[in-house]
Amino acid sequence: MAVTILHTADWQIGKPFNDFEGDTGAALREARFETVKRIAALATERKVDAVLVAGDVFDTPAVKDATLHRLIGALGGFTGPWVLLPGNHDAAQPAGIWDRLAQSKPPANIKIAANAEPLLLVGERLAVLPAPLTRRHEVADLSEWWDGAQTPPGTVRVGLAHGSVTERLPEAAEAPNPIAHDRADRARLDYLALGDWHGTIEIAPRTWYAGTPEPDRHKENDPGNVLIVTLDGPGAPPRIDRVPVSGHTWHRIEHRLADEADLAGLEAVLGGLPAPHDKRVVSLILEGTISLAGWHRLDTMLERWRGRLRALRDDRAALRPEPTADDLDGIDQQGFVREAIDALKRRADDPADPEAATARDALRLVYSLHHGTEADRP
Amino acid sequence: MKISRIDIRNFRKLRQPVTLNGLDGGITVIAGDNEDGKSTIVKAVQAAFFDRHSLMGEKLDDMQPYGAAGAAPKVDVAFTFEGKPCKLAKSFRPQASATLDAGGKSLENDAVEERLREMLRFTPPGKGAAKADNRGMWSLFWVEQGTAFDPLQLNDDARKTLDETLQSQVGKVLGGKRGTKLLAAVEERHGKHFTAQGRERGQAKTLRDQAETLAGKISAARAELKRFEDQSESLARIEARIAARTRANDEAKYADAVKIARVKLTEIETLRRRVEKAAYDLKNARNVADNAKLRWDQRHEKAKAVAAMRHQIAEAETIAEAARNEFVATEKRHNDAVALENQAEAELKTAERTVTGARAAVERGRLATRLSETKAKLTRAEAAAAAMTGAKAEASAVGIDDETWKRLDSAARRAEKARLQFEGAAAAIVFQPEKTQRVRRDGSPVPAGTLIVLTGTALFALDGFGAVEVRPGGGEDVAELRKAHEKAVQTLAKELAKINATDLDDAARRHARWQELTRIAADQGAKLDGIAPDGIELLRAAVAQDEARLVAIGGETGDPDMLDAALAEAETAYERRQSAVAAARKNRGKVEDALREAGNARVKAETSLGERRGAEDRAVREIEADRTLADDATLDRILVETGREADAAAARLDTEHAALNRADPEAAYLALENAESALNRIKEDARKDEDARIGLQSELRALGAQGLGEQVMQFEGEQSRLSAALAAAEREAKAIRLLRDTLNAKQKEARENFTGPVRERIRPYLKLLFPETEIGIDDESFAIAHLHRAGEPEKFEALSLGTREQIAVLVRLAFAEYIADHGEPPVVILDDALVNADPGRMQRMLLALRKASQKVQIIVLTCNEADYAPLGAPVIRLAESQGGAGAA
Secondary structure, eight states, X not given: OOEEEEEEOOOOBTOOOTTSSTTHHHHHHHHHHHHHHHHHHHHHHTTOSEEEEOSOSBSOSOOBHHHHHHHHHHGGGOOSOEEEOOOSTTOOOTTSHHHHHHHTOOOTTEEEOOSSSOEEETTTTEEEEEEOOSSSOOSSOTTGGGGGOOOOTTOEEEEEEEXXXXXXXXXXXXXXXXXXXXXXXXXXXSEEEEXXXXXXXXXXXXXXXXXXXXXXXXXXXOOSEEXXXXXXXTTSOOEEEEEEXXXXXXXXXXXXXXXXXXXXXXXXXXXXXXXXXXXXXXXXXXXXXXXXHHHHHHHXXXXXXXXXXXXXXXXXXEEEEOOOHHHHHHHOSSHXXXXXXXXXXXXXXXXXXXXXXXXXXXXXXXXXXXXXXXXHOO | OEEEEEEEESBXXXXXXXXXXXXXXXXXXXXXXXXXXXXXXXXXXXXXXXXXXXXXXXXXXXXXXXXXXXSOOEEEEEEEETXXXXXXXXXXXXXXXXXEEETTEEEEHHHHHHHHHHHHXXXXXXXXXXXGGGGTTHHHHEEOTTOTTSOOOOOHHHHHHHHHHHHHXXXXXXXXXXXXXXXXXXXXXXXXXXXXXXXBOTHHHHHHHHHHHHHHHHHHHHHHHHHHHHHHHHHHHHHHXXXXXXXXXXXXXXXXXXXXXXXXXXXXXXXXXXXXXXXHHHHHHHHHHHHHHHHHHHHHHHHHHHHXXXXXXXXXXXXXXXXXXXXXXXXXXXXXXXXXXXXXXXXXXXXXXXXXXXXXXXXHXXXXXXXXXXXXXHHHHHHHHXXXXXXXXXXXXXXXXXXXXXXXXXXXXXXXXXXXXXHHHSEEEEOOOSSSOXXXXXXXXXXXXXXXXXXXXXXXXXXTTEEEEXXXXXXXXXXXXXXXXXXXXXXXXXXXXXXXXXXXXXXXXHHHHHHHHXXXXXXXXXXXXXXXXXXXXXXXXXXXXXXXXXXXXXSOOOOHHHHHHHHHHHHHHHHHHHHHHHHHXXXXXXXXXXXXXXXXXXXXXXXXXXHHHHHHHHHHHHHHHHHHHSOHHHHHHHHHHHHHHHHHHHHHHHHHHHHHHHTOHHHHHHHHHHHHHHHHHHHHHHHHHHHHHHHHHHHHHHHHHBTHHHHHHHHHHHHHHHHHHHHHHHHHHHHHHHHXXXXXXXXXXXXXXXXXHHHXXXXXXXXXXXXXXXXXXXXXXXXXXXXXXXTEEEEGGGSOHHXXXXXXXXXXXXXXXXXXXXXXXXXXXXESTTTTOOHHHHHHHHHHHHXXXXXXXXXXXXXXXXXXXXXXXXXXXXXXXXXXXXXX
């Protein structure tokens, strides 16, 4: 008889998102609890045998008691076993977060995999072999003990770990907390449920990172999913169902502007983001050059989009305002004002001038002020 | 503009019509004495152009001629404007009207005013007469008397005219309204970021303050989190130690080690007790052997001592014999010395008796002589004493000594005084009748011719006359005086009675006798004192004493010199005997000392001998008593046997010691100590770790529950947001500052360019008057700010009146020329504007006027016509222009 598990990881509960303006931070904090509730509902709906959370349930081992209790409440939607593994953000330190969780007397179905010993679940049809982290950075491969771990015959063996699979991660992965890439083979695992990498990826045979179910950064590595893994029996290949569960989607948009006309393209890109827009957290990186009039229009446009999206952060470090003759004529064609903006333009164009960037800002400003004062004209 | 003719009627002091005709397009001089109305002409022209014809009130009153209130002031001016002839006629109330013919177009009243405003570009006042501020640029060029030296003040219209004129020259440098508005917006934005002093404020400051506050919070929260993490690590280490200890089972290991060490120590204790027993035995055996040795030694010592004593006794006997012999010899010497002494003493006594006899003979002689002298003195003394005693006795019999006499004399004087007072006060009456008339007193007849002394009131009956009452004393109390007199007489009588004197003379005689006898007694007393100063009795006693002494000495009296020689010889012999006795005594003393010493030596030697004999006897008895207990051979044997037993006990102790050393007690003790320490340490460590674990667990749970990690991350997120906002604010502040600075710099530059042409125009005029001089004009107000002479700035206000006046006129001419070059030339009217110029400066100023007149019309009003004669300009004399006939 097959065993079905829901594999998830990296919930990062307690992450504050206070670097966002206004109430965005609060909304993003709240979203993580909502996602956990959706996972519980999904587990119930799909009748999974257990939910395995492969580390970093919490973003820090020092979360408030309120956060702890809030999470226990969110887990209430699934009455089957929840196996919570301590990760590098919430390592199993003595009198730490897991002791506090245990002391708060949570429901019996919440199991803390804080010890390196097999957990037999689902009437001993499922043996979970955990490799809990007891500190943030571990040099040794804590999953090594699985190789010699004995489990009852006929039991499905599932490894549960948090760290970096050696020599496999697509990008520069964190060096600490290594996990051997052939651990599933060596330890005769039917499935290895991993956490730490925030995107969903099969990293080795029968070895998956579930990724964070609720994205927390602008990284295009397929976050926002959980995996429903069906294990038909010892030795049988796992069947994986990737299910999106995230509340918000984080986007990173890089856009190049060459002239004012390109603003239409940018508008189209933003307009092309799937609805609902208030669930989009956008990081916009702009580069190229733009006239002062264009910059002014860009300001207006982005201000509009800022209202529509959950969050919009624009990075214009690589976008250079390039005043055109029309820009400058628009401010004044003669007199000392024109002489002043010409002087600023010369400085802005002089790469040796340490104030070149400030001069560019000053030009933008004078353009904007001019338009403000012009707007006042009867 | 050029004015060609001016007609004035009923204007202030100009009651007669004045016509100034034929004004030249260049310079015209209007000359007139003071009070002729030159200034009134200026005011009339100003009224024509700038005051409304409908003007009312005080200002209108001012215009009307003195004493002709109802007359209507009227001013007509003919001029050209933009090359076209114009004629302005303005009449004020009560016949208010205005007409203007300009360029073939005629206007009336308000239209005239409106047109004038356009032409001359001025802003009229809301009501009332126009003031300098309302005359536009014309106030600059029409200089009223006494104001030429004031700093140039440009009103708004004048500046506007100048601005516009200048702008047409240098372009739209000031940016117009747009520039002004933009600059205001920039200033406003700059003001949001910086204070007037350039200090940061506004958003950047607020954000920075917030960031600083937050940094403090983060630092505190991080420190707390670090404490949490450190404690967490500490707890992990402690738990690891506890686990390691449990695994190693160290406590049990060290408990076993302690047990083994203790068994070993029990065995060692047994060995140690055996050693102690052997040591005790050895000690006893050594004591016994030591005692045997002691007895043996004592026996031998005593025997040796007896032998030594006997030797000493023999020596002592020799010494005692010698002492005895010495004593006998000394004793004999002593007896001899005593005999010699006794003999000397007997001889001394004989000599002493001889001296005593000689001394008695000498004394007898001296005594007999002295007795004879004393007896003679006594005889003289007794005679004097008898004479003195006789005189004293007689004086005493006389009985009136000095004191008594003094008392008597005093009483007599008092009686005399009282008598005189009484008699002085009494009346003495003697009746001398002519015939036989009788006189009676108290019925008794008073004999005629008899002195009657009255001391009280008496009534005398006189025959044929009546009675006469006599009151003596004139008021004095004669009776009292009489009483006093009688009392004094009685007192005197009593005193005389006391001494049995018959009267005072008798008393006086006796007193004289007393004095004589007293003097005789004194003389004899003095004589007696001279003979026997110590009294006559002492003399008598001395005689008796010497007589008794002589009887006592007895013998015959010899020759005193012989007696003295015999005495001296006897005394010399006596002294020799005394010396002999002393020498004998001294010798005897010495021999006595020697005898005493010899006696002492003999006793000492005999005592010593006795003591030695006694000691030897006791020692011999003691040895003999010891030997009865154990003889010398027995003591020898015991000494050998006990020594042997002690050696055996020492060998046994060595054996036991070796056994104990082999067991190594120190190592066993150290091993136990180590094992116990290790066990205690392990227990203590375990206890401490357990305590620390419990404490840390509790603390960590409490710290963890505070959500420190969440808090730090929240703060950090906020910090990141604040940093970004701050960077943006700072960036904008930097940009606005650069923008403002650039705009201001450019505006300043433009203004400098802007006023440059004016300065250029002024320079040639200044050069005419003040070579090497530059003028500073304020860019904003166009006012003269300062003068640069030889590179040094001088404030305009600080210059002399004349210099200020001249510079102000030059600047006006330059402005006028400048405006003429770029538009309608203005008319310059100077009313006594150069009254403070010296002849030299005046000549230079005339050159300046000539230069300006090439471009603008100049009308000079002056009371010093001659000053302007070098100009060669047309002159209109005011006196000749009144009555409407004035002409150049």
